[in-house]
Amino acid sequence: MRKPVPKPKVYTPPRNLISIDDSSGILLPSFSDGGRVVTLMREYDIPLLALTIADPPSWANExxxxxxxxxxxxxxxxxxxxxxxxxxxxxxxxxxxxxxxxAIPSNPNFNDIHSLLSWMSLRDNSVGVLSLKMVVARLKLVQSAPKDSSELETL
Incomplete structure (x- = not known):
């Protein structure tokens, strides 16, 4: 009787990193460098929904x-x-x-009390707050890792 061939083990990044295969993005019109975000999301093939000023708030947005x-x-x-x-x-x-x-905020100024309170509200509600530079670094790290054990065999 032949032994079954084991399926490759799938490697998923930790939840606090960004998973390229399991994530999407929402670009609010207030973000100062929207063009860079669009380019970044295309580079990693991550779906992006770009909203406009005319769109309703998120919970009422179809x-x-x-x-x-x-x-x-x-x-x-x-x-x-x-x-x-x-x-x-x-x-x-x-x-x-x-x-x-x-949440990836543009123009954080923690000397401004309103910016600081917004950041604290996000953190208090279990939202990870990252800079755009940190997002790029995490995406590069996740992309560099093998996706499953079959990729390790070819190294």
Whole structure:
């Protein structure tokens, strides 16, 4: 009797890193460098929903409800200005929907009490807060790792 061939073990990044295969992004109009975010998401083939000023808040936005209905995605990155109340609203809505959430604020100024309070609200609600530079570094790290044990055999 032949031995069954074992299936390769799949490697998934830790939850506090960004999983390229299991994440999506939401770009709020308040983010100062939206073009860089669009380029970054395309480079890693991560779905991105870019919102406009005319769009309603996240919890009342049909586009976001459709995006959050994607069952394979477990993480969402929300890009917006630290002083934008929709950064907090979208992050909290995603968190309550069951996602691991990373907020990427532009222009954080922790000498400004409102920026500091926004950051604290995000952290108090279990939202990971990262700089765009940290997102790039984490995506590069995750991309450099083998996806399963069969890739290790070829090294």
């Amino acid at each position: 586009k976001i409800h459709e995006d959050f209905g994607e069952p394979r995605l477990r993480q969402v990155m929300v890009f917006g200005d630290i002083s934008d109340p929709d950064l907090l609203g979208t992050s909290l809505f995603a968190r309550e929907t069951g996602y691991d959430v990373f």
